[in-house]
Amino acid sequence: MNTMTDYEGKAKKLSDDEILLSIDEFSAGYDASLILKNVSMAVPRNQVVALLGRNGVGKTTLLNSIMGLVSASGGSMTFNGRLVDSLAPDRRARLGIGYVPQGRDIFPGLSVWENLNVSLRVSGVAREEAEARLNEVYELFPVLKEMLKRKGGVLSGGQQQQLAIGRALLLKPKLLILDEPTEGIQPSIIDQIEDAIYAIKKKGNMSVILVEQYLDFARNASDRFYILERGSVVRKGEIDQLDNDLIARYLTV
Amino acid sequence: MILSVDGVSKSFDGFKAINDLSFYLEEGELRTVIGPNGAGKSTFMDLITARTRPDEGQITLHLEEGHDVDLRRVREHQVSQLGIGRKFQNPTVYASHSVYDNLLLSLNNNRGIWASLRFKEQKRDREKIFEVMKAIRLQDVKGTLAGALSHGQKQWLEIGMLLAQDPKIMLVDEPAAGMSDEETDRTGELLLGLAGKHSLIVIEHDMEFVRQIASRVTVLHQGSVLKEGDFDTVRSDEKVVEVYLGRQARKH
Numbered sequence: 001m002n003t004m005t006d007y008e009g010k011a012k013k014l015s016d017d018e019i020l021l022s023i024d025e026f027s028a029g030y031d032a033s034l035i036l037k038n039v040s041m042a043v044p045r046n047q048v049v050a051l052l053g054r055n056g057v058g059k060t061t062l063l064n065s066i067m068g069l070v071s072a073s074g075g076s077m078t079f080n081g082r083l084v085d086s087l088a089p090d091r092r093a094r095l096g097i098g099y100v101p102q103g104r105d106i107f108p109g110l111s112v113w114e115n116l117n118v119s120l121r122v123s124g125v126a127r128e129e130a131e132a133r134l135n136e137v138y139e140l141f142p143v144l145k146e147m148l149k150r151k152g153g154v155l156s157g158g159q160q161q162q163l164a165i166g167r168a169l170l171l172k173p174k175l176l177i178l179d180e181p182t183e184g185i186q187p188s189i190i191d192q193i194e195d196a197i198y199a200i201k202k203k204g205n206m207s208v209i210l211v212e213q214y215l216d217f218a219r220n221a222s223d224r225f226y227i228l229e230r231g232s233v234v235r236k237g238e239i240d241q242l243d244n245d246l247i248a249r250y251l252t253v
Numbered sequence: 254m255i256l257s258v259d260g261v262s263k264s265f266d267g268f269k270a271i272n273d274l275s276f277y278l279e280e281g282e283l284r285t286v287i288g289p290n291g292a293g294k295s296t297f298m299d300l301i302t303a304r305t306r307p308d309e310g311q312i313t314l315h316l317e318e319g320h321d322v323d324l325r326r327v328r329e330h331q332v333s334q335l336g337i338g339r340k341f342q343n344p345t346v347y348a349s350h351s352v353y354d355n356l357l358l359s360l361n362n363n364r365g366i367w368a369s370l371r372f373k374e375q376k377r378d379r380e381k382i383f384e385v386m387k388a389i390r391l392q393d394v395k396g397t398l399a400g401a402l403s404h405g406q407k408q409w410l411e412i413g414m415l416l417a418q419d420p421k422i423m424l425v426d427e428p429a430a431g432m433s434d435e436e437t438d439r440t441g442e443l444l445l446g447l448a449g450k451h452s453l454i455v456i457e458h459d460m461e462f463v464r465q466i467a468s469r470v471t472v473l474h475q476g477s478v479l480k481e482g483d484f485d486t487v488r489s490d491e492k493v494v495e496v497y498l499g500r501q502a503r504k505h
Binding site: 029030031032033034035054055056057182183184212213214215216217229230247248251252253 | 287289290291402403404407427430431432433434437458459460461463470472484487488493494497498499500
């Protein structure tokens, strides 16, 4: 049993079945520095969890750790009932963890179609299934369908972000990790990304971890939150418990 | 005043990283610079240390007796000779040398190459090294190889290596990153102890740490100064709060 406790201490038990990703007393760092200190976190199935905190508190390091890109100095992670600590990033991706890193990392020299096709090839799904998945992505981000032949590198930042999310969705992840999806993006596209998260939630077969500085966006899109400070979880709870006190204490100056 | 930055702008590929920025540092002051991602903090440091040149504006180092140096016209390697030292975020110490030797190698004796080759450690060198070791509190590990130090100790050693050169201005980039709480506190004490004798610009994200060290805080946003003042003034400023919560993005 894992316990999700809100910051006022009201405990709400979640069964193991209800938890997709469980991070238990995880510590990690680079060289001699310690970036994450005994982080515990639970991502329930089909929920959006906001991971909040100021710059430099360890959010991206935690995401990289979930993906297996940072080696642990302590603790463990369980994904979908399976210990993943010894698994390389590609194995974790195949188990259903999709990662859209900050800065998006699309292939700039490949067309939009080729970028998407990389995912389809990797997933190895049959043609019909591939078509169905593509259509779902086009429905979320119509602009991608209009620009299939355009090189990824010439898209606007917002379009690149949509492409990166679309590319991750084609792999049908059980967990989608988004690192600052609204950073440097124009408002109209922020709305579309927000709508895409709602649509994902409505479908009810994917969890999302959202790292986001844009608080209103994170609040609207999320069910729960965790706040990191100096590499430790200092607060967690249901998203409506994220009050002005916490915001002033941990998110602003 | 020891440093003035007047109306400086700098673009990269059409993106204005620094936009009409003005900034003035008093002698002996400890200034903390904060700001959300992409605010221009690193470019700002790069401009002061002549790693990049401004497109517009002036950057002037004010030395004794009205002697001003136009920092737009000096080379990067001359900046440290002028007394501006920069500590980057990740510690870069000589891992296979002792703490003592790291400091010895950093001493500022204005030696030419022949003098360096024939260099013999003088009494005043030793005194200087012990003075620095005391400031960074590493006397007890003076013989330890730098590579074997803790992360915090490495950061202090690197600050010590800057100190060994007697800098007038020290630029310190995220000194507390990756440190334990105790190391963070000690780093704060160290920097506070250096103010007065040196002028410092510290870039930092950790607000507890900023609160500990800050007398005057400059908030950068989109390459300009958004707000300047003491910690409480800055943290209660509505524009600053908006920017930290990402709300500014929506309004453009």
